[in-house]
Amino acid sequence: MKASVYRICILAFLCLLNACAANGVREVTQSKQLPRQAELTNTPFFPQELYQCGPAALATALNAVDIQVTPEQLTPEVYIPSRQGSLQIEMLAAARRHGAIAVMIPPKLESVLQEVVAGNVVVVMQNLGFSWAPSWHYAVVVGFDLNRELLWLRSGTFKRFEMSLSAFQRTWARSESWAFVALPPGKLPATAMADDVAKALVAFEKHATTSARTIAYQSAVERWPTHLVLLMGLGNSAYKAGDMPAAARAFQQAIAAHPDAAPAYNNLANVLLVQKQAQQANNIAEKGLAVVGNDEKVRQQLLQTLAEINDYQNQHSQ
Amino acid sequence: MIIVKRFLSALLATSILFTGSIQAVQAAMISTEQVAESAITAKGEQDRAKIVSMLSRDEVQSELVARGIDPMEAKSRVAALTDDEASSLASQLDNAPAGGIIGAIVLIFLVLLLTDILGFTKIFPFTRSIR
Numbered sequence: 001m002k003a004s005v006y007r008i009c010i011l012a013f014l015c016l017l018n019a020c021a022a023n024g025v026r027e028v029t030q031s032k033q034l035p036r037q038a039e040l041t042n043t044p045f046f047p048q049e050l051y052q053c054g055p056a057a058l059a060t061a062l063n064a065v066d067i068q069v070t071p072e073q074l075t076p077e078v079y080i081p082s083r084q085g086s087l088q089i090e091m092l093a094a095a096r097r098h099g100a101i102a103v104m105i106p107p108k109l110e111s112v113l114q115e116v117v118a119g120n121v122v123v124v125m126q127n128l129g130f131s132w133a134p135s136w137h138y139a140v141v142v143g144f145d146l147n148r149e150l151l152w153l154r155s156g157t158f159k160r161f162e163m164s165l166s167a168f169q170r171t172w173a174r175s176e177s178w179a180f181v182a183l184p185p186g187k188l189p190a191t192a193m194a195d196d197v198a199k200a201l202v203a204f205e206k207h208a209t210t211s212a213r214t215i216a217y218q219s220a221v222e223r224w225p226t227h228l229v230l231l232m233g234l235g236n237s238a239y240k241a242g243d244m245p246a247a248a249r250a251f252q253q254a255i256a257a258h259p260d261a262a263p264a265y266n267n268l269a270n271v272l273l274v275q276k277q278a279q280q281a282n283n284i285a286e287k288g289l290a291v292v293g294n295d296e297k298v299r300q301q302l303l304q305t306l307a308e309i310n311d312y313q314n315q316h317s318q
Numbered sequence: 319m320i321i322v323k324r325f326l327s328a329l330l331a332t333s334i335l336f337t338g339s340i341q342a343v344q345a346a347m348i349s350t351e352q353v354a355e356s357a358i359t360a361k362g363e364q365d366r367a368k369i370v371s372m373l374s375r376d377e378v379q380s381e382l383v384a385r386g387i388d389p390m391e392a393k394s395r396v397a398a399l400t401d402d403e404a405s406s407l408a409s410q411l412d413n414a415p416a417g418g419i420i421g422a423i424v425l426i427f428l429v430l431l432l433t434d435i436l437g438f439t440k441i442f443p444f445t446r447s448i449r
Contacts, residue, residue: 198354199354202350202351205350229350229354232348232350232354261353266347267347270346295356297352298356301346301348304346
């Protein structure tokens with residue numbers, strides 16, 4: 001008896017959650033920050049082949065930022081024939097592989113529209129079916145009209161698919177409002193949080209050229225000048241590019257903002273050693289050891305740095 | 319499933335190769351990835367602490383008891399959340415309006431229910447585990 005009461009309670013809650021799904025629409029239609037209408041009419045269009053909305057949507061987003069690639073080229077990278085679809089994680093990975101930074105944006109309708117206003121098309125995942133009989137679909141949001149409460153997508157075989165904001169919100173919410181923008185290095189999404197950008201850049205740098213990596217971190221640090229991961233990324237990119245003064249500046253900036261960030265001390269010490277300032281390098285590494293706390297891995301790395309500094313000093317004192 | 323496994327093993331293999339080559343070039347530099355991982359872990363810890371402090375509030379405790387959830391169990395379940403889960407839960411708490419704490423509790427309630435059904439936990443007497 002008690003059990004069935006519980007079950008009814010849960011059902012009631014789930015219904016409540018469902019009823020809220022198309023929220024957010026009123027928020028954006030009454031928004032004062034958004035223009036009433038925007039559309040990126042120059043966005044290219046690649047009509048999808050059977051089931052292959054993933055490659056088509058990705059090609060649309062990449063060509064929109066002047067990365068020339070066709071859906072046919074992307075198909076082997078993102079399409080899984082047995083699943084007749086593309087995995088979300090592979091969509092992000094493939095965008096990176098072609099030189100774009102793929103950043104997840106906050107799961108809010110307002111964020112999608114703000115990106116469009118900023119000139120960035122947004123790749124979204126929708127469930128056009130029901131939660132219990134899903135029909136997953138990737139599409140690209142290219143414009144909206146708040147007065148008519150609708151938005152436009154490059155979707156499937158439709159070049160300018162019109163969808164009401166509330167229908168979009170419902171179908172999109174079923175993918176937990178999954179959306180990303182693909183941007184060239186040096187550009188940042190209008191809405192993403194610092195941590196999401198940092199995550200995207202760490203993934204991006206594995207495939208990026210030295211200059212692309214530096215440009216990408218540089219632009220992110222300009223917006224978030226005290227973010228530890230971004231500053232470390234900027235310093236490490238400069239180090240790899242052989243620009244020691246820039247690397248030192250970035251690590252010093254990291255230390256100034258995060259006096260207990262032992263990895264920043266470690267890397268600054270390494271840079272100073274390359275610059276042949278062994279005594280200073282030694283001091284900085286010692287400071288790092290003082291703040292390392294209980295991070296055993298970083299402690300070992302600092303000890304290794306100190307050993308290298310020691311070797312250098314021994315060689316040069318003879 | 320096989321494809322996922324194959325993908326993961328390829329990913330693992332390449333990442334091992336990558337770390338190998340990077341370490342050979344610069345022995346003592348700490349990578350951005352390592353810093354990012356520990357920064358994200360630290361954030362997960364903060365998020366968990368935030369959820370536990372929310373759960374410790376009196377009105378929340380009585381809500382939990384009213385729903386038949388042992389508050390101590392709920393706390394130990396929070397400790398078991400992954401960093402991602404903890405942060406999504408914490409952001410739900412952040413976005414909840416001042417009086418909306420009940421919604422957040424319901425969320426935890428649902429997480430617990432799901433893990434019950436999956437057989438990871440056994441908090442609700444009425445669920446039948448699928449394994």
